[in-house]
Amino acid sequence: MSDGHRILCRLDSLLAARGMTLTELADRAGVSVVNLSVLKNDRARAVRFSTLTAVCDALGCRPGDVLDLAPPG
Template sequence: MAIKLNLDRVMFERKVSLTELADRIGITLANLSILKNNKARAIRFSTLDALCRALDCQPGEIIEYVPGEPMEDED
């Protein structure tokens, strides 16, 4: 996928668990896990906003464009 989520790295740097972050932003563990493991096909701006607020970070710390990597639909 050309867009990569670095949520796991940011969570590790902030020492925040999946359960703690899910509780903070009001999202299910299953949906947060999908984001953390780069299985998401989309992310709402409201979710991105909540993540940035809870992790005290910028969107660019969570989302990364990886040039040259095909999107999953292109495989």
């Protein structure tokens, strides 16, 4: 990745599996659609624990379900 990190976001697959839109997640999590879009498109440089907690609560998942580590290279 160009930012020197290899963290990937799995929101697309989590939302699809639940039949949920990004707007619905934003409403349930109390996080703006813009912030979730940045996260979903792997453009986030940092994620607040409070945001990650709210997303996990809204999706009924754990942080490791939302974020992944890409292989080096």
